[in-house]
Amino acid sequence: xxxxxxxxxxxxxxxxxxxxxxxxxxxxxxxxxxxxxxxxxxxxxxxxxxxxxxxxxxxxxxxxxxxxxxxxxxxxxxxxxxxxxxxxxxxxxxxxxxxxxxxxxxxxxxxxxxxxxxxxxxxxxxxxxxxxxxxxxxxxxxxxxxxxxxxx
Amino acid sequence: xxxxxxxxxxxxxxxxxxxxxxxxxxxxxxxxxxxxxxxxxxxxxxxxxxxxxxxxxxxxxxxxxxxxxxxxxxxxxxxxxxxxxxxxxxxxxxxxxxxxxxxxxxxxxxxxxxxxxxxxxxxxxxxxxxxxxxxxxxxxxxxxxxxxxxxx
Amino acid sequence: xxxxxxxxxxxxxxxxxxxxxxxxxxxxxxxxxxxxxxxxxxxxxxxxxxxxxxxxxxxxxxxxxxxxxxxxxxxxxxx
Amino acid sequence: xxxxxxxxxxxxxxxxxxxxxxxxxxxxxxxxxxxxxxxxxxxxxxxxxxxxxxxxxxxxxxxxxxxxxxxxxxxxxxx
Numbered sequence: 001x002x003x004x005x006x007x008x009x010x011x012x013x014x015x016x017x018x019x020x021x022x023x024x025x026x027x028x029x030x031x032x033x034x035x036x037x038x039x040x041x042x043x044x045x046x047x048x049x050x051x052x053x054x055x056x057x058x059x060x061x062x063x064x065x066x067x068x069x070x071x072x073x074x075x076x077x078x079x080x081x082x083x084x085x086x087x088x089x090x091x092x093x094x095x096x097x098x099x100x101x102x103x104x105x106x107x108x109x110x111x112x113x114x115x116x117x118x119x120x121x122x123x124x125x126x127x128x129x130x131x132x133x134x135x136x137x138x139x140x141x142x143x144x145x146x147x148x149x150x151x152x
Numbered sequence: 153x154x155x156x157x158x159x160x161x162x163x164x165x166x167x168x169x170x171x172x173x174x175x176x177x178x179x180x181x182x183x184x185x186x187x188x189x190x191x192x193x194x195x196x197x198x199x200x201x202x203x204x205x206x207x208x209x210x211x212x213x214x215x216x217x218x219x220x221x222x223x224x225x226x227x228x229x230x231x232x233x234x235x236x237x238x239x240x241x242x243x244x245x246x247x248x249x250x251x252x253x254x255x256x257x258x259x260x261x262x263x264x265x266x267x268x269x270x271x272x273x274x275x276x277x278x279x280x281x282x283x284x285x286x287x288x289x290x291x292x293x294x295x296x297x298x299x300x301x302x303x304x
Numbered sequence: 305x306x307x308x309x310x311x312x313x314x315x316x317x318x319x320x321x322x323x324x325x326x327x328x329x330x331x332x333x334x335x336x337x338x339x340x341x342x343x344x345x346x347x348x349x350x351x352x353x354x355x356x357x358x359x360x361x362x363x364x365x366x367x368x369x370x371x372x373x374x375x376x377x378x379x380x381x382x383x
Numbered sequence: 384x385x386x387x388x389x390x391x392x393x394x395x396x397x398x399x400x401x402x403x404x405x406x407x408x409x410x411x412x413x414x415x416x417x418x419x420x421x422x423x424x425x426x427x428x429x430x431x432x433x434x435x436x437x438x439x440x441x442x443x444x445x446x447x448x449x450x451x452x453x454x455x456x457x458x459x460x461x462x
Contacts, residue, residue, distance in 0.1 A: 122314035273461035274393035
């Protein structure tokens with residue numbers, strides 16, 4: 001299994017833990033993103049994730065290699081769900097084992113921050129009121145103040 | 153169930169996730185401490201944890217209340233194993249759900265750091281070579297340079 | 305005149321109503337191709353778009369070649 | 384002369400060979416009681432000990448009272 005992958009089926013935290021477990025690691029940190037029942041004041045019913053999978057897989061693998069270069073990692077996996085998700089479903093998981101716990105926290109956070117920013121995944125939310133919409137990236141508001149270029 | 157507790161039975165990450173899951177939280181961070189097969193150059197066979205349970209439970213609950221005051225937490229649980237453990241067993245777990253992921257990482261790390269420092273738990277390691285020993289606290293070496301008092 | 309393959313995702317796929325198409329164009333760069341298609345299909349106004357050529361991120365000023373595979377990448381929203 | 388209850392954990396429990404005992408003493412503070420028992424049982428040398436009185440962390444200079452429950456806390460090693 002690739003360290004970064006997309007899945008069109010349910011993913012469980014237990015699957016990732018089993019992949020990451022090894023006898024030399026004392027520390028395991030996992031991040032899970034769950035589908036919330038609300039976003040920016042709207043009641044969410046369900047959502048869909050879509051990805052540019054070929055480039056996304058390469059970019060995810062690059063992020064994991066960067067984390068391995070920066071931190072002392074034993075084992076790491078990241079899986080991003082695609083397709084239709086319901087409230088409470090796991091949308092993304094990063095699991096990292098390390099000899100020392102500080103690096104497990106830092107590596108896990110580095111990976112999820114970079115994945116959310118760089119991997120081409122899009123989210124369409126369906127709301128209780130019948131509306132739906134594609135959600136914009138989380139750094140766009142901040143980035144808009146920093147750049148005048150990039151208008152396309 | 154108390155947010156901080158000791159357990160004399162196996163604990164799974166899945167149990168904690170189920171306790172912490174709720175529909176308003178988008179982020180879940182879990183830390184697990186696993187029994188490693190080595191420590192400071194010695195091959196570890198198995199180990200035992202022992203606690204001053206009445207005070208430890210109170211101190212653990214205090215740490216969780218501190219984390220709630222500092223960070224925007226939805227739900228949090230921490231369980232520390234006691235008794236005999238084998239290589240790979242889960243020794244301690246902290247699970248935190250929050251609306252935003254930054255606080256989940258920070259709260260989880262705060263709790264495990266404080267638990268390891270303040271909750272009265274002791275670890276006896278049994279080594280492959282037949283030796284065994286009680287392991288000293290992880291901040292003792294650093295603390296020894298900072299304090300001249302406290303000799304007892 | 306060159307022929308390139310374009311794949312559409314997310315809001316662009318829905319807006320245009322197709323996943324992919326083959327396009328013939330006289331333009332030189334990826335940015336010019338975006339502008340040409342944005343005018344043709346009346347794309348919704350979007351900022352901070354990225355572009356990929358042949359499955360790698362590229363620059364808007366990159367020159368296109370016959371047979372390139374192009375993806376316009378709206379702002380992402382993973383996890 | 385007061386009577387206090389002492390509970391032993393970890394290295395102290397193993398060293399002394401019992402979990403708990405009732406002790407009669409003439410000393411005033413928790414620190415003095417530790418020194419008295421360390422001498423009686425030849426405790427291994429340990430630094431950075433803490434003490435709890437009646438299930439709460441306390442100071443070494445705290446005065447003991449009849450019936451107090453005392454725990455000497457070696458350096459911890461959780462997780």
